[in-house]
Amino acid sequence: MDVDRGVPTIVEAARQIKAGMLSPVALVETCLERIEKYDSTINAFHTVFIDEARKAAKQAEKEIESGNYRGPLHGIPVGLKDVFYLKGYKTTSNSRVMEDFEADEDAAVVTRLRDAGAIFMGQLNTYEFTFGGRPTFNALYPPARNPWDIARSTGGSSSGSGAAVAAGFCLAALGSDAGGSIRTPSAFCGVAGMKATFGRVSAFGDLPLSFSFDCVGPMTWTSEDSALMLQALAGYDERDPGSVETSVPDYVTPLNDSVRGLKVGMLRHFYTTDYDAPTEIVDAIDGVGETLKGLGAIVGEINVSPLIDWHAVGRVILPAEAYAIHEENLQNRWEEFGPLARNRMMLGSLVRAVDYIQAQRRRTELLEEIESALAEYDVIITTAMLTPQPPLDDKAPFPFLDVPMIAVPFNLTLHPVQTVRAGFFDDGMPIGAQIVGRNWDEATVLQVAHAFEKEAGFLKRFPDLS
Amino acid sequence: MASDEKPVADDDVMFEGLIRASGVPVSDQEKQDLRKAYSSLMGLAAKTRRPGRSWDVRMLPVYSPKPPKGS
Numbered sequence: 001m002d003v004d005r006g007v008p009t010i011v012e013a014a015r016q017i018k019a020g021m022l023s024p025v026a027l028v029e030t031c032l033e034r035i036e037k038y039d040s041t042i043n044a045f046h047t048v049f050i051d052e053a054r055k056a057a058k059q060a061e062k063e064i065e066s067g068n069y070r071g072p073l074h075g076i077p078v079g080l081k082d083v084f085y086l087k088g089y090k091t092t093s094n095s096r097v098m099e100d101f102e103a104d105e106d107a108a109v110v111t112r113l114r115d116a117g118a119i120f121m122g123q124l125n126t127y128e129f130t131f132g133g134r135p136t137f138n139a140l141y142p143p144a145r146n147p148w149d150i151a152r153s154t155g156g157s158s159s160g161s162g163a164a165v166a167a168g169f170c171l172a173a174l175g176s177d178a179g180g181s182i183r184t185p186s187a188f189c190g191v192a193g194m195k196a197t198f199g200r201v202s203a204f205g206d207l208p209l210s211f212s213f214d215c216v217g218p219m220t221w222t223s224e225d226s227a228l229m230l231q232a233l234a235g236y237d238e239r240d241p242g243s244v245e246t247s248v249p250d251y252v253t254p255l256n257d258s259v260r261g262l263k264v265g266m267l268r269h270f271y272t273t274d275y276d277a278p279t280e281i282v283d284a285i286d287g288v289g290e291t292l293k294g295l296g297a298i299v300g301e302i303n304v305s306p307l308i309d310w311h312a313v314g315r316v317i318l319p320a321e322a323y324a325i326h327e328e329n330l331q332n333r334w335e336e337f338g339p340l341a342r343n344r345m346m347l348g349s350l351v352r353a354v355d356y357i358q359a360q361r362r363r364t365e366l367l368e369e370i371e372s373a374l375a376e377y378d379v380i381i382t383t384a385m386l387t388p389q390p391p392l393d394d395k396a397p398f399p400f401l402d403v404p405m406i407a408v409p410f411n412l413t414l415h416p417v418q419t420v421r422a423g424f425f426d427d428g429m430p431i432g433a434q435i436v437g438r439n440w441d442e443a444t445v446l447q448v449a450h451a452f453e454k455e456a457g458f459l460k461r462f463p464d465l466s
Numbered sequence: 467m468a469s470d471e472k473p474v475a476d477d478d479v480m481f482e483g484l485i486r487a488s489g490v491p492v493s494d495q496e497k498q499d500l501r502k503a504y505s506s507l508m509g510l511a512a513k514t515r516r517p518g519r520s521w522d523v524r525m526l527p528v529y530s531p532k533p534p535k536g537s
Contacts, residue, residue, distance in 0.1 A: 212527050312510035331489045343496055343503075349488040350481065350504050355511040360525035362514040367526065397499050401506040412526075 005462045006034050006168035007077075010225040013171060014072035017064065024064070024075030024119065027171075028057040031077045031121055035169045038465045041150055044164035046082065046141040047089075048122040053077065056119045063117070072228050074117030079164045079173040082123040083130055084110050084216075085205035093207045094128045094139045096336040097329050107205025108237045109174055109216050116232040121170045124160030128341035130209045131322060132157045132181050134394050139338040145392060146189060147463035148429050152389040155188030157181040161219045162189035166463055172220045172229050176206050178213040179318050180384075180407025186219055186419040187384035187432020190463070192449065193219040194226045197439045198414035199244035201230075202237030210321040211242075212360075213314075213411040222459060223418055223449035227251040230442060249443050259451045260296030262444070264289060265377035267302055267436075274307035275404055277386045284423030284431040285383045291455050292381075292448065302380060304369040307404045313366065314408035315401065316351055316359035323348025343397050367413045374415070374438045379448050382406070384419045384432035407434070416442040418449040421458045430458075477508060 007030055008016070016022035035048055060075040080086065083093050085103030092098040106114065113120075125144045128136040135143035135153055144159040146152040147167040154163050158175030162185030165173050175182040177195045186193030194217045201216045208214055218229030231252060236245040266289045271277040293299045322345050323330070330337070330345060337345075373380060386406050396402075410417045415436050422433035435452075437445035453459055481504050485492060492500065516523075 308510075309513055312513040315507065315510045316514060327488075334491050339496070343499060346485075346488070346490060346492065346496075346500055347503055347507055349490065350484050350500070350507060351511070352484075355514070357525050359511070359514040360527075361519065361523045362516070363526045364523055365516070398503045398506070401503055401510075 005221065007031060007171055009222050010072065010076055010171045010220065010228050011222070013076060014228070017075045018069055024057040024060040025054070027075065028053050028077055028119055031170055034167065035121070038167055039169060041145065042147055042163050042167055043142055043144045044124055044160040044167060044169055045079065045122040046125055046160070049120055053119050053121050060117055060119060070117040073113065073232055076118050076172065077121045077170045078113055078118040079121050079124045079161060079170040080110065081126050081158050081161050081174050081176060083126060083176055083207045084174060086110055086123070089123065091207060092140055093130060094126050094136070094141050095338070095341065096140050097333050098207070099140060103205065105205070108202035108239065109233050110205065112232050112235070124164055124173055126159060127157040128338045129322070129326065129345070130157040130176060130178065130181055130207070131341050131344045132179055132184065133344065134340070134390065134396065135159065135392060136338045136340045137395060139341065143392065146389055147465060148190060149389070151392055152429065153188060153392050153394070155184035155389065158185045158219060162186055162191055165189070165191045165219050165221060167465060172218055172225060175217060175219045177215045177217060177411070178210040179314055179405055179411055182215070182217050182219060183384050183407045183417060183419040183432070183434060187430070188389045190421045190430030190432070191219055191221055192223045192226050192421070193217065193419040194230055194442065195410065195417045196230060196234065196442050197416045199242050200416070200440070200442065201233045202235070202240040202243050204237055204239040208325055210318050212321060213318065215411070223420060223446055223453055224255055226418065227255055227446045227450070246440060251443050251446055254443055254447050255450045257447055258296065259292060259448055262297045262379070262448065263377045264292050264297045264299045264448070265302035265373055265380045266299060267304065267380050267382035269303060270307045270406060271383040271386060275386050277383060278388065280423070280425045281383055281385065281431055285381065285433050288381050288422050288433045288452055291452055295451055295455055300377065302373045302377065304373065305366060307406070309362070310366060310409040310412060311404035313359045313362050313412055314405050316355055317363070318408070319345060319348035320351040320356045321348070340395070340397060347398070363412045366409070370413045370415060378437070378444055380436040382434050382436070384434045388425055389429055410434070410436055415439055416445050418445045420449045420453055423458060424461070477505065
């Protein structure tokens with residue numbers, strides 16, 4: 001067992017559970033103990049399913065002992081971002097507006113994890129209505145804290161998911177991503193996170209923020225674990241209009257294939273000339289390319305439109321779609337929203353139809369730029385963060401207008417992206433990189449991510465919760 | 467008689483109108499914050515335009531029906 005983090009990876013736990021060397025009951029107890037000991041500080045969960053998790057663990061143990069092993073997620077403790085329908089429980093998206101909302105069925109991803117034998121540990125914090133940027137205060141629940149430094153932001157909006165995985169409260173968590181909400185907290189909390197190709201994972205039962213950006217995906221300690229999770233989550237669902245009926249490849253077997261000869265395009269100008277990121281970020285992201293080069297990859301550099309162009313498109317589309325979704329509640333239940341969330345959404349009321357359509361047309365042009373780059377390169381690498389993790393208590397109403405969104409380009413283009421830990425700041429906070437692949441080719445993205453993680457060895461450092 | 471001057475979009479009028487039209491009860495302080503943000507937003511919206519852009523550049527997402535099953 002990986003005692004430094006307090007819990008094993010999914011791969012290690014699954015191997016031991018299958019061999020009868022680790023009991024799901026013991027694993028769940030370990031997670032519950034860690035939650036009990038540390039989560040009053042971290043605030044990753046707002047609700048912990050203590051009795052339900054224990055009961056599910058016993059059931060899993062019984063099934064496995066009787067020869068009904070379902071696969072690598074059987075008996076694995078998982079946390080759920082509080083945006084997914086969960087029958088029998090409230091789904092709040094951390095908003096007083098949703099305080100009494102209870103869906104009468106599970107989200108598609110919840111069903112898939114349940115069928116795979118995963119054990120739900122509880123509901124994880126998010127920014128109100130998943131509107132990212134900085135933490136929302138005066139919402140239903142207080143914001144999660146970063147396990148690497150509790151005075152710093154986790155990033156969002158899958159804030160509790162990033163914190164819980166980093167803190168070893170569960171082995172994986174579900175997140176959702178309309179502008180970086182999986183990738184930013186993954187980078188800020190030093191964990192791995194996958195935003196798959198738009199349409200790969202059903203968003204049915206995910207409270208929406210943006211119809212044309214919303215993706216659902218896993219957050220884990222390693223990219224190898226992300227592959228196991230994605231294998232269970234991916235697949236067509238006719239209840240999601242964005243879901244695409246296409247075959248799901250094997251994500252796990254090719255993970256250890258060599259990256260020799262793969263072509264890697266470094267997208268450096270996003271974090272060097274378009275935005276003057278700190279030297280530590282520049283060095284860490286450049287270092288990902290160097291590491292892959294050392295493994296035999298062919299590394300070049302690509303150029304696309306400046307980051308501000310991508311940011312502009314995202315900044316027009318995202319609040320417009322969010323406002324359209326929440327308009328009725330904003331008009332009638334204004335006082336029930338937290339001030340940060342409602343004002344961020346109100347920006348959408350200021351976007352005219354022509355602004356929205358011009359942004360969607362620019363999106364078409366930008367998508368073609370990435371498609372062209374990926375015709376030459378197997379993957380693209382850029383940073384997942386432009387600044388260090390900001391202070392938790394920064395309450396600026398519109399921070400996202402000042403710093404360009406580094407994750408949103410690949411929401412615009414729909415491509416799959418894996419966030420990996422790329423290094424550390426001098427103060428010990430983690431730095432994250434994005435590995436972007438061709439549409440539907442999450443397998444190569446995960447292969448590259450896994451190869452980098454193994455070679456770089458950055459995952460051997462853990463947050464100190466004591 | 468019509469003025470010879472080319473009309474210029476008035477952002478203040480636009481902002482006031484859009485906020486009022488939204489029907490959302492924004493406070494005075496929030497309105498001040500939103501007015502600043504609106505300027506930034508319109509600056510960004512301008513960046514999504516391209517002079518002489520062909521009308522062949524369509525918007526995403528593409529609205530077309532999915533192919534029939536089995537095709």
